[in-house]
Structure formats: C-alpha cells, structure tokens
Amino acid sequence: MAYDSENIFAKILRGEIPCNKVYEDEFVLAFHDINPLAPIHILVIPKGEYVSMADFTTKASAPQIAGLFRAVGQIAQDQGLDQSGYRILANSGSDSRQEVPHLHIHIFGGKRLGPMLT
Numbered sequence: 001m002a003y004d005s006e007n008i009f010a011k012i013l014r015g016e017i018p019c020n021k022v023y024e025d026e027f028v029l030a031f032h033d034i035n036p037l038a039p040i041h042i043l044v045i046p047k048g049e050y051v052s053m054a055d056f057t058t059k060a061s062a063p064q065i066a067g068l069f070r071a072v073g074q075i076a077q078d079q080g081l082d083q084s085g086y087r088i089l090a091n092s093g094s095d096s097r098q099e100v101p102h103l104h105i106h107i108f109g110g111k112r113l114g115p116m117l118t
Helices: 008-013 053-059 062-078
Strands: 021-024 028-032 040-046 086-089 105-109
Touching (some): 008 028, 021 062, 062 086
Antiparallel strands (some): 021 028, 028 040
16 A cells, blocks of 8 residues: 555644644654544554555654654553553554554553454
C-alpha cells in the first residue's frame, strides 16, 4: 500500500482537519478517536509518511521509533490506564481492515475489554 498524502491523518497532522488532541511531541500526535470503541480510545500517529509498522520500522530513525513507543506508554499513564490495564493495536493491510494508510496505534481502555479477535 502506497502512502496517500491526502489521507485523513496526514490532513490532521497538517492542521487541515481539527482533532481532540491529548498529546503531541516532536515524534507523534495523539487524539481521541471520533468513533470510540471503548470509553478511552486514543489514536497515536507518528509524524511522517508511514503506511504501516513494517514501513515505519524500515524507514524511521531509532529516535523516531523509540519516541512512538515512549509516547504510547506516556499517554496510557496520563489517561490513568496503567493500573487497570489497556490494549494497543496497530492494523496493517487489508486483511487487518486497516482503514487509513497512515500508521496509527489505537489505545483502548477504561473498561474490561473483550476478546482480541472476532
């Protein structure tokens, strides 16, 4: 899948579409999902043109990779999820039903979560 610079997350990163931001640093932007699947459902997107985790880990620098994962942990802690638990998920490709061709990590929490796959 090729990167589409007109995807919704690229537009959010450029400030063309607003978001309900919860965190931002030099590596990522994180915001509430507009169609939440849990009481807390946050999307964390790296700043850069990365379609998937494979694309990101191939092209991004070590500081960018570390920055993404540090941000996910920090956001979960900031949201009070580190004690009760949370789930992270990154879809990749059509079989996983990836809807936006920009790497994004979902953070789910705020309730007891169900099975991983259905």
